[in-house]
Amino acid sequence: MNEGPLHNLIKMLSSLPGLGNRSARRIALHLLAKRESVMLPLARALQDTAENIKDCSICGNLDMHDPCSICTDDRREQHTLCVVAQVSDLWAIERTNAFKGPYHVLGGLLSALDGIGPSDLRIRQLVERSENGAFQEIILALSATVDGQSTAHYIADQLDTAAIKVTRLAHGVPVGGELDYLDDGTITTALKSRSNAV
Amino acid sequence: MNEGPLHNLIKMLSSLPGLGNRSARRIALHLLAKRESVMLPLARALQDTAENIKDCSICGNLDMHDPCSICTDDRREQHTLCVVAQVSDLWAIERTNAFKGPYHVLGGLLSALDGIGPSDLRIRQLVERSENGAFQEIILALSATVDGQSTAHYIADQLDTAAIKVTRLAHGVPVGGELDYLDDGTITTALKSRSNAV
Numbered sequence: 001m002n003e004g005p006l007h008n009l010i011k012m013l014s015s016l017p018g019l020g021n022r023s024a025r026r027i028a029l030h031l032l033a034k035r036e037s038v039m040l041p042l043a044r045a046l047q048d049t050a051e052n053i054k055d056c057s058i059c060g061n062l063d064m065h066d067p068c069s070i071c072t073d074d075r076r077e078q079h080t081l082c083v084v085a086q087v088s089d090l091w092a093i094e095r096t097n098a099f100k101g102p103y104h105v106l107g108g109l110l111s112a113l114d115g116i117g118p119s120d121l122r123i124r125q126l127v128e129r130s131e132n133g134a135f136q137e138i139i140l141a142l143s144a145t146v147d148g149q150s151t152a153h154y155i156a157d158q159l160d161t162a163a164i165k166v167t168r169l170a171h172g173v174p175v176g177g178e179l180d181y182l183d184d185g186t187i188t189t190a191l192k193s194r195s196n197a198v
Numbered sequence: 199m200n201e202g203p204l205h206n207l208i209k210m211l212s213s214l215p216g217l218g219n220r221s222a223r224r225i226a227l228h229l230l231a232k233r234e235s236v237m238l239p240l241a242r243a244l245q246d247t248a249e250n251i252k253d254c255s256i257c258g259n260l261d262m263h264d265p266c267s268i269c270t271d272d273r274r275e276q277h278t279l280c281v282v283a284q285v286s287d288l289w290a291i292e293r294t295n296a297f298k299g300p301y302h303v304l305g306g307l308l309s310a311l312d313g314i315g316p317s318d319l320r321i322r323q324l325v326e327r328s329e330n331g332a333f334q335e336i337i338l339a340l341s342a343t344v345d346g347q348s349t350a351h352y353i354a355d356q357l358d359t360a361a362i363k364v365t366r367l368a369h370g371v372p373v374g375g376e377l378d379y380l381d382d383g384t385i386t387t388a389l390k391s392r393s394n395a396v
Contacts, residue, residue, distance in 0.1 A: 004262050005247040012240050017228050018221045025286055030215050031244070032251060032260055039248045042210050046241035049203040049226070050233045062230055064202050088223055 006032075058129075060105030060122050062087050070102060077101045080137045083126060083155065085109050085148070093141060104129065109147040110154055118154065127158050137165040144171055204230075256327075258303030258320050260285050268292075268300060275299045278335045281324060281353065283307050283346070291339060302327065307345040308352055316352065325356050335363040342369055 006028060014024035031039040055061075056068035063069055070076065080101040084090050090103050106121045118124075130138060140155060142148035156166050172190040173182060182190075204226060212222035229237040253259075254266035261267055268274065278299040282288050288301050304319045316322075328336060338353060340346035354364050370388040371380060380388075 004251075005243065006251050006260060006262075009243045009247045012236070012243050015236075016225050018217075018224060023216045025289070026216060027214050028247070029260075029285055032247070035248045038210070038213075039244055043241045043244035043248070045203065045207045045210050046229070046237055046244070049207045049230070050237045050241065053202075053204050053230060062204060062227075064204075087227055091223070 059103045060087075060107055060125075061090060061103060079135060080139065081129070081135045082139045082141050084141050085143065085151070089141065099139075106151070109142065109145075110151040111147045121151075123155060123158060126155065130159055130164055133163065135164055137167060140166065140168045142168070144169075257301050258285075258305055258323075259288060259301060277333060278337065279327070279333045280337045280339050282339050283341065283349070287339065297337075304349070307340065307343075308349040309345045319349075321353060321356060324353065328357055328362055331361065333362055335365060338364065338366045340366070342367075 010021070010024045010028045013019055013027055014021050016024075019027070031042070052064055053062050054064070054066040056063055056066055056071055058067045058071045061068040061070055065072070077100045080099075081104055082090075082093060082099050082101060083104045083106065084093065085106050085108055087105055090105060093099050093103075104122065104126050106123065106126070108116055108121055110116055110118065110121065126138075129135075138159060140152040142152050152168055159166055170193065171186065172193060173179065173186065179187065208219070208222045208226045211217055211225055212219050214222075217225070229240070250262055251260050252262070252264040254261055254264055254269055256265045256269045259266040259268055263270070275298045278297075279302055280291065280297050280299060281302045281304065282291065283304050283306060285303055288303060291297050291301075302320065302324050304321065304324070306314055306319055308314055308316065308319065327333075336357060338350040340350050350366055357364055368391065369384065370391060371377065371384065377385065
């Protein structure tokens with residue numbers, strides 16, 4: 001078991017995010033037990049997706065068409081742009097139905113540790129999109145982490161904040177969250193940003 | 199994102215053992231970010247493995263050849279057979295280098311809960327293999343769980359224990375295990391099976 005296609009497959013599976021050696025072996029054995037019903041269809045689905053899913057050249061979303069179905073949907077409100085780090089963040093916001101405008105996917109966050117600089121992200125494209133005056137507001141919907149906040153600061157510096165309102169997501173107590181289990185930073189922020197109860 | 203090849207791929211990935219919706223989405227996005235270097239090679243590896251890895255008709259092991267390289271290796275000792283539930287158990291024992299004989303992979307364990315009966319496992323083939331008198335001993339290397347132990351009992355009943363010695367793995371304190379953290383059942387078994395210290 002130290003060579004051959006099975007060893008190779010397990011090695012490839014174990015390098016996927018969240019999978020280790022043991023889970024890769026388990027998945028490989030599961031697949032081999034269901035060659036016709038699961039394994040070959042999965043191989044075809046991978047190839048099909050790799051060939052047919054494109055990066056949207058406007059917003060960076062993944063879709064079967066370029067521009068994507070969100071960018072070409074003229075029923076969506078066009079005055080507010082939502083900036084997210086990853087396509088998964090876009091999906092998370094779309095699930096809420098709380099935002100009706102277009103998106104801009106950066107493709108990651110600035111990170112000194114991982115060596116990700118401004119040129120590795122779609123920041124230049126964002127600045128260009130913002131310059132034609134189509135957007136009244138740009139929402140920086142980035143994670144409340146060090147990388148997320150430094151990326152937000154960097155982008156806010158690049159944008160013409162005199163012409164466009166640049167906002168960020170509210171910090172505070174998550175809905176359903178118990179105070180006793182929250183960290184000090186969240187409680188401090190929630191206190192500072194308190195609002196009228198009635 | 200409710201249709202199309204990407205949605206289909208995420209659905210297939212999330213049905214693999216140990217993966218949920220969130221980890222499937224994360225893997226799909228990781229793959230799409232590396233279409234040429236990871237995604238298409240993985241699709242080919244899956245197809246290659248599905249086509250070239252066979253079930254050994256003697257022992258049930260997975261290998262590029264049938265019979266497998268363990269069954270055809272005449273340098274291995276042939277008088278003792280090791281019975282395991284899964285190919286992953288075979289790999290675990292092979293990694294130890296502590297067993298030098300052939301194997302018999304059952305393909306699972308008897309389980310009333312999951313509706314797995316004797317005819318779903320390779321028990322009949324095991325009995326047939328044991329009847330030609332080639333083996334002096336059969337080791338039932340099955341998990342120390344309810345399903346593992348009831349499978350071991352069932353198999354021991356089927357085998358001609360007058361002609362062949364049927365053994366099981368020792369129960370006791372795992373090497374490196376601290377008594378304080380072990381369950382009562384393991385300590386009781388380890389006490390009962392105590393051996394001379396010198």
